[in-house]
Amino acid sequence: MRKLSLAAAILAATALHAPAYADGHLQIVEGDPLELTIQMNHARYPVYKEDWPVEQQAREWTNIHLVDVTVGANMTSDSENTGRTEALNLMLASGNIPDIVGSSRIKDFVNQYGPEGAFMPLNDLIEEHAPNLKAFFDEKPHIRSALTAADGNMYYIPYLPDGKYGRAYWIRTDWLDKLGLDVPETVDEYEAVLRAFKTQDPNGNGEADEVPFFARQWPEFIRLVTLWDGRSSGSDTYHDFMVVDGELQHPYAGEGYRDGISNLARWYAEGLVDTEVFTRGSSARDFLLSENLGGSTHDWFASTSGYNRLSSEIDGFAFKAFAPPASVSGKRIEEHRRIPIKPDGWAIGGFNKHPVETIKYFDFWFTEEGRRLANFGVEGMHYDMVDGKAIFKQEFLDAGPVNRSLYQVGSQLQGRGYFQDYNYEIQWSNEFALEGIALYDEGDYLIDQFLGVAFNPEEQKVYDKYWGSVRDYMLERQQAWILGSADVMAEWDDYQAQLEKLGLSQVLEVMQSAYNRQYSN
C-alpha cells in the first residue's frame, strides 16, 4: 500500500493543473475515482452539475466524483421552501436514497428520518475520520448543539453563513435633505419623518402619493414592533420562537408586541405604511423605488444598496442605511442578523457503502483549499491569490451579479455543507452597503438568536398537533389588528386566553424540554 500511495503521489505531481496542490494531500481514494451519487436541490440550482468547474476541481483533488441522481428537482421559490421539502419527500418515497443528499431545509428532514435509518449518524465518523470538521465543532460547541438531533446524533453537515449583518433600516436621505430633516434617532423622530414624507411631498409631483414605509415581505413591517420593545421573531425565520434567559417564549405573546402592534395599527391607519403591504409582495421594493414613491424600508444590505443606481434616473436619489432608531425605552436593536447555522446542508444516505470516504469528502470542504473552493470558485479561473487572500478576477466581478455567477460554477451552494467566508461578499458590496455595515459595526445592535431545537417523536407530535393552529390564529389576529378591524388593546386578554386554549403552553413546554436537552451542556 505504501508503494502504491507513493506512486500515486508521483503521478499526481506530474498532473496537469494546480501544481501547488500536486502533493495529493487532499486525495481521499487511490486509483480509479470513487463515484458517489448525490441528490441536490435548491431554488437557484435545481440539480447538481458534474461539469461545474468547482466539482471538477474537487474531483481532481479528492479523486471522488459526485454523480447527480436528483429526483423531483423543483424551482419553486417560496419563502417556506416547500418545493425542496417535496423533492426530498419524493426521493424518500421512491426508496432510493443516494450516497449524499444536499438541500435547503434539510435539518428537520434528516432529524426525523435519520433515526429511522434513512441517514447515517455522523458523530463517530467525524470523530475518527474528519479532523477539520472535528476541530471546527470543538471550537464552536453551540453549533454542535444546534445540529444535534433528539437521539444525540448529528445527521447533517450544515451550510454555515459568515458575517453578522443581514437586514438594516433604509431611508431616502435625499428626501430628508430636501425637507430639512435629520436622520431619525428615535421612534418618535422616525414617525415624524415618515409623516413628513407623507404630507410634504418630497418627490415633488404635487400629489401625496409617497409610500413612507414599505416592505417586500410584510413580516418586515411587523418587525417594527421592536421600536416599542416588542419582538417579531427569535431567529432569521419569521414568527419564530425566542429564548429569554434560557426560557422559550413566543414573541407574539409579549406585551411589547401588543404595544408595538397598537402603534403600528395607528401608523397604518394614518397612511405612514404602504396600504398594500400585505399583498404587494416581492416587487414592492423594485416598484416603489423606481417610481420614486417609497421612503423607507427594512431590507438586506447588499441587494438594497444596489438601488442607488437609480440616481441616474431620479435626480438626487440616495437610499442609505441608518442605525436602528431607539425604542420607547431607548434601546436600539436590529432584530435581524445572519444566523450562524442554517437548516441547509448535506447528509450521508443510510445505504451509502462508503461512509468513511464520504465523511472525508465532507471534511475536504472544511480544509483551507476546500473552503476557498466552496466560496470563491477555482483559482486562476475565478479568483487569484493576492497576499494570501482570494481576490475575484475583475472580469468575474463584471460579469453580472456575483452570487449568481458563483452558483453557476458550483460555488456558494447551500445544499453543500461548508463554512462561508464573508470576504467573498465584501468584494462586490457597493460603497453604500459597506458604509451601512460600518455604521452598524459602530453600535452594538445585534441580539442573540434562537438556533432551533430538535424534537423527539413525542415532542414532535405535540408540536404538530398544536402549533399550526396557534400560528394561524396569531397571524390572523395580527393582520386584523393592523388593518383596523379589531383593537389589540381591547382584545389582548381574550387573545391570551385563546392562545392558551389552542395549546401555546403545550408547544412551549415541549420546546423547552427539547431546548434543555440540546443546549444544557
Next chain:
Amino acid sequence: MAPRNTRWTRAVDHLKREWQIYLMLLPTIVWFIVFLYKPMYGLQIAFKDYSIFRGVANSPWVGLEHFETLFSNDQFFRAVYNTIQISALNLLFGFPAPIILALMFNEILHATYKKTAQTIVYLPHFISSVIIAGIVITAFSPTAGIVNTLLGWLGIDPIYFLTKPEWFRPIFVGTGIWQEAGFGSIVFLAAIAGVNPSLYESAVVDGANRWQMMWRITIPCILPTILIMLIIRIGNIMEVSFELVILLYQPATYSTADVVNTWVYRQGLQSGQYDLAAAAGLFNAVVAFVLVMAANSLSRRFSRTSLW
C-alpha cells in the same frame, strides 16, 4: 343445452361482435385502476403513524388518533364550514350561470358575433390560476386597481378588498364564474343542439314566441343534463379550487377563506403530516359520497333522472 352455457356463448358472441368498443373502453379502465383504485391502498395511512421512509405497509397503526386530532380542532370545523359556504354560493350563483349563458348563445342568430362572444367567454378557462390570481389582486388593489378607481369616481373611498374577510367569498365566487361559466356552457349548448327541431317547428306553427319556446321546449328538454350536472356538482361540494384560495387568501381573511384543502395543505403537507392530511381527505370523501348519494336518490325520485 344448459342455460349457463347459453349465457356463456352469448357473451362470447357479444364480445366477438363488439370487441372494438371494449378496446376503446380499456384505456379508461386502466386509468381508473392506476390513478384511482390503486391509490386507495394508501388510504390506510389515515389510521397509521405514517413515515415516508418506513412506507405504507410498515408504519404502525394508531387507530382513530388522526380523526381525534381533526375533530378537536376548531379551525378544521371552520374550514369545513367555509368550504360548504363557498360551495353553496358557487352552486347558487355559479351553477345557473353557464345554463343562462348557453340559453343566451342559443338565441344569437348572427354567426360571427356568436362565435366571437363564445371565444371571449371560453378564454379565461385556459388561463392558469396563478395568472388569474394576479389579475384579481391587481384589479382589486386599493391604489392601482380598476375596481377602486371606479369606486373613486363614485366618491367611495378605496377598499382593501383582499384583506377584508367579508369580501373574500364574493370575489372568489365571482372569479370562479368569470373563469368557468363560458367553458361550462359547452355541455348545455350540446344538449340544446340535441333537441328535436320538429318541436320548435310545430311551436312556430302554433304561434309561440321565442321566450315561450325557451321555457316550454328548450329547458324541459335539457333538464336531464342539468340534473346530472347538478348531481356531479354536489359531489364536488367539498372540493373548492384550493390553488386559487391559496393565491388569494391572507391570514386576515382565514376566517372566511380557509377551506378544508388549504387547511390540510398548511397543517398536513407543509409540515409533512401526510397521515393527518389523508384523514382529512378521507373525511372529505365520505361527506361528498353521502351528498352524491342523497342528490342522486332525490333526483331519481322526483325526476326519474339519475347517475345510476
